[in-house]
Amino acid sequence: xxxxxxxxxxxxxxxxxxxxxxxxxxxxxxxxxxxxxxxxxxxxxxxxxxxxxxxxxxxxxxxxxxxxxxxxxxxxxxxxxxxxxxxxxxxxxxxxxxxxxxxxxxxxxxxxxxxxxxxxxxxxxxxxxxxxxxxxxxxxxxxxxxxxxxxxxxxxxxxxxxxxxxxxxxxxxxxxxxxxxxxxxxxxxxxxxxxxxxxxxxxxxxxxxxxxxxxxxxxxxxxxxxxxxxxxxxxxxxxxxxxxxxxxxxxxxxxxxxxxxxxxxxxxxxxxxxxxxxxxxxxxxxxxxxxxxxxxxxxxxxxxxxxxxxxxxxxxxxxxxxxxxxxxxxxxxxxxxxxxxxxxxxxxxxxxxxxxxxxxxxxxxxxxxxxxxx
Amino acid sequence: xxxxxxxxxxxxxxxxxxxxxxxxxxxxxxxxxxxxxxxxxxxxxxxxxxxxxxxxxxxxxxxxxxxxxxxxxxxxxxxxxxxxxxxxxxxxxxxxxxxxxxxxxxxxxxxxxxxxxxxxxxxxxxxxxxxxxxxxxxxxxxxxxxxxxxxxxxxxxxxxxxxxxxxxxxxxxxxxxxxxxxxxxxxxxxxxxxxxxxxxxxxxxxxxxxxxxxxxxxxxxxxxxxxxxxxxxxxxxxxxxxxxxxxxxxxxxxxxxxxxxxxxxxxxxxxxxxxxxxxxxxxxxxxxxxxxxxxxxxxxxxxxxxxxxxxxxxxxxxxxxxxxxxxxxxxxxxxxxxxxxxxxxxxxxxxxxxxxxxxxxxxxxxxxxxxxxxxxxxxxxxxxxxxxxxxxxxxxxxxxxxxxxxxx
Numbered sequence: 001x002x003x004x005x006x007x008x009x010x011x012x013x014x015x016x017x018x019x020x021x022x023x024x025x026x027x028x029x030x031x032x033x034x035x036x037x038x039x040x041x042x043x044x045x046x047x048x049x050x051x052x053x054x055x056x057x058x059x060x061x062x063x064x065x066x067x068x069x070x071x072x073x074x075x076x077x078x079x080x081x082x083x084x085x086x087x088x089x090x091x092x093x094x095x096x097x098x099x100x101x102x103x104x105x106x107x108x109x110x111x112x113x114x115x116x117x118x119x120x121x122x123x124x125x126x127x128x129x130x131x132x133x134x135x136x137x138x139x140x141x142x143x144x145x146x147x148x149x150x151x152x153x154x155x156x157x158x159x160x161x162x163x164x165x166x167x168x169x170x171x172x173x174x175x176x177x178x179x180x181x182x183x184x185x186x187x188x189x190x191x192x193x194x195x196x197x198x199x200x201x202x203x204x205x206x207x208x209x210x211x212x213x214x215x216x217x218x219x220x221x222x223x224x225x226x227x228x229x230x231x232x233x234x235x236x237x238x239x240x241x242x243x244x245x246x247x248x249x250x251x252x253x254x255x256x257x258x259x260x261x262x263x264x265x266x267x268x269x270x271x272x273x274x275x276x277x278x279x280x281x282x283x284x285x286x287x288x289x290x291x292x293x294x295x296x297x298x299x300x301x302x303x304x305x306x307x308x309x310x311x312x313x314x315x316x317x318x319x320x321x322x323x324x325x326x327x328x329x330x331x332x333x334x335x336x337x338x339x340x341x342x343x344x345x346x347x348x349x350x351x352x353x354x355x356x357x358x359x360x361x362x363x364x365x366x367x368x369x370x371x372x373x374x
Numbered sequence: 375x376x377x378x379x380x381x382x383x384x385x386x387x388x389x390x391x392x393x394x395x396x397x398x399x400x401x402x403x404x405x406x407x408x409x410x411x412x413x414x415x416x417x418x419x420x421x422x423x424x425x426x427x428x429x430x431x432x433x434x435x436x437x438x439x440x441x442x443x444x445x446x447x448x449x450x451x452x453x454x455x456x457x458x459x460x461x462x463x464x465x466x467x468x469x470x471x472x473x474x475x476x477x478x479x480x481x482x483x484x485x486x487x488x489x490x491x492x493x494x495x496x497x498x499x500x501x502x503x504x505x506x507x508x509x510x511x512x513x514x515x516x517x518x519x520x521x522x523x524x525x526x527x528x529x530x531x532x533x534x535x536x537x538x539x540x541x542x543x544x545x546x547x548x549x550x551x552x553x554x555x556x557x558x559x560x561x562x563x564x565x566x567x568x569x570x571x572x573x574x575x576x577x578x579x580x581x582x583x584x585x586x587x588x589x590x591x592x593x594x595x596x597x598x599x600x601x602x603x604x605x606x607x608x609x610x611x612x613x614x615x616x617x618x619x620x621x622x623x624x625x626x627x628x629x630x631x632x633x634x635x636x637x638x639x640x641x642x643x644x645x646x647x648x649x650x651x652x653x654x655x656x657x658x659x660x661x662x663x664x665x666x667x668x669x670x671x672x673x674x675x676x677x678x679x680x681x682x683x684x685x686x687x688x689x690x691x692x693x694x695x696x697x698x699x700x701x702x703x704x705x706x707x708x709x710x711x712x713x714x715x716x717x718x719x720x721x722x723x724x725x726x727x728x729x730x731x732x733x734x735x736x737x738x739x740x741x742x743x744x745x746x747x748x749x750x751x752x753x754x755x756x757x758x759x760x761x762x763x764x765x766x767x768x769x770x771x772x773x774x775x776x777x778x779x780x781x782x
Contacts, residue, residue, distance in 0.1 A: 090721060134529075175528075
């Protein structure tokens with residue numbers, strides 16, 4: 001054991017900075033990317049064309065409210081210009097507020113107040129419409145409330161001593177003062193509430209893929225050491241090259257897992273990522289799958305350059321298929337995708353089994369090499 | 375004269391090298407196409423499965439009042455409109471948890487005790503949602519739905535509080551007033567749920583993108599050809615080249631000559647490939663292009679490719695570590711592809727990013743390609759791209775010059 005560690009140290013000493021860099025880049029890159037995505041996510045805007053046929057207090061209020069919603073950028077245009085821009089896909093969608101908006105709303109008639117145009121390239125039409133509808137709804141229900149109050153007065157035969165405007169103002173005040181209804185979300189099995197539940201790109205998600213790539217970049221030692229001139233000398237010792245490589249593969253797995261654990265403790269404090277015993281178990285399984293995959297691939301590739309490229313392509317495919325696959329929910333996908341283990345907590349995965357079988361085969365086959373044969 | 379001789383000699387070396395590998399080459403080139411194909415295939419699959427199974431939501435009711443039961447009844451009726459996507463069910467907490475462990479339930483919502491009463495008298499209410507960890511995406515969708523329903527309840531509540539304020543004047547009996555308020559609340563809530571008729575919808579087809587596929591086809595062409603350029607560039611990389619080139623330089627061949635020879639070959643192979651791809655693209659979409667259009671497209675595409683190659687070469691010269699080089703090249707290519715708008719249209723970018731886009735070569739290139747091919751423009755401004763190409767080449771040559779002096 002001591003010898004093994006010493007040997008590894010001798011190997012690492014020569015390229016210490018490079019190894020340290022690749023060990024910690026997943027963590028550093030994750031922190032940077034999470035920060036960056038946070039900023040970009042808040043500033044992403046959907047360009048919406050807004051056409052007001054008749055400028056009235058209520059329509060202007062509607063436009064202002066919509067502008068306040070952080071996701072939209074409102075362009076006030078005339079109808080022709082707006083539709084023209086929509087056709088050129090300079091706008092995501094166009095909404096036309098029809099004439100007589102105020103009168104209809106005050107009467108409680110909400111039918112077709114606004115006409116929306118979407119193009120065949122609109123990404124966000126449905127969510128824009130949802131927002132606009134709820135804003136209009138807000139205005140409409142204020143008038144409904146005012147009407148109800150007036151009805152009450154009438155019912156009890158008392159002359160009305162408040163004006164409609166006052167009631168509307170009062171309703172706005174109440175709504176601004178108290179948002180009394182809150183929702184919270186947590187996952188079953190978790191103690192705490194997840195603060196950023198509504199994000200696919202959690203720190204863990206980003207870390208998983210960068211870490212996967214760097215695992216390949218770190219495992220070039222296998223190629224370098226199995227092709228080294230000294231490798232032939234193993235034939236004269238008790239140990240075979242394969243045993244040596246396997247031992248150091250285990251060493252790497254334990255070492256990297258320890259770093260992973262530390263990283264997730266930091267993530268826990270930074271982003272409130274959940275950690276538990278079962279989580280660390282999945283993390284270990286995941287680490288084992290990555291390392292064994294990198295190890296197995298490195299066993300039959302001769303040039304480091306090709307190995308890096310292989311790692312790069314595999315990571316790329318993994319990201320693309322994962323991003324698409326999350327929506328797919330098919331069972332064979334969760335069974336096949338290596339990242340499912342950590343990201344969704346599915347143990348039932350083909351890779352741990354397959355890799356273990358291959359590792360065992362390699363280990364049994366090793367006795368094959370004798371001095372005389374080479 | 376000597377320079378040209380060296381240049382041509384290296385051209386020959388690189389041609390020989392690419393001939394030697396030409397069998398594996400098509401396979402590598404196919405990889406981006408396979409990836410994009412797989413992407414499309416999977417997305418089609420994803421859309422199909424989504425329709426097949428509705429998301430199952432459990433509703434746990436801890437408030438045993440009569441009113442909440444009615445509210446839930448209304449919710450149940452309202453769900454009929456989107457039965458394909460969402461399926462709601464009233465459950466008690468233990469059975470909800472059991473079903474979640476069996477992975478048949480995506481999420482459940484708990485209405486706390488005294489929910490309705492707190493709502494009417496302005497007490498703070500917390501609605502808790504519990505998601506299924508094995509169905510995180512669906513849980514997030516449910517959270518969105520719950521938030522949307524809650525927004526309606528919130529608005530209804532504000533108005534109920536207003537009515538309550540005046541109702542106190544007229545109705546003294548608390549029981550009667552509660553009943554009255556609940557009636558009001560339900561009517562407001564149903565009013566909110568039926569908001570769908572506010573907006574009527576029309577669809578406009580984009581003038582240029584008479585088919586949406588053409589737009590995405592052009593983006594795909596842009597992405598594939600850019601990735602190909604990188605692949606071709608990597609393809610001509612030799613691990614022993616670094617050591618060799620030092621030795622070659624001892625014979626008086628400069629780094630610049632070697633570099634230019636390599637870039638010429640890379641661009642040459644790239645143009646042949648891209649021409650084939652573009653031809654395919656043109657035939658699929660049956661584009662009406664004339665000679666002048668081809669001239670414009672070629673110019674823009676050539677300028678773009680030169681800049682990409684110059685940047686790749688700069689990274690190669692500046693970073694000695696092989697892994698670091700690959701990673702940085704990958705990041706650069708990705709960044710420029712994203713900022714070109716080939717992946718997500720640029721109109722959705724943050725505004726301050728949009729202000730800077732005209733200074734980015736990939737955006738400029740894709741923009742003019744779109745103008746020519748999609749919008750049928752008979753004009754293209756080459757100047758910005760040309761200047762960027764000149765700057766990139768000069769920068770690259772300067773680095774090659776400095777580096778060539780240093781290492782010997």
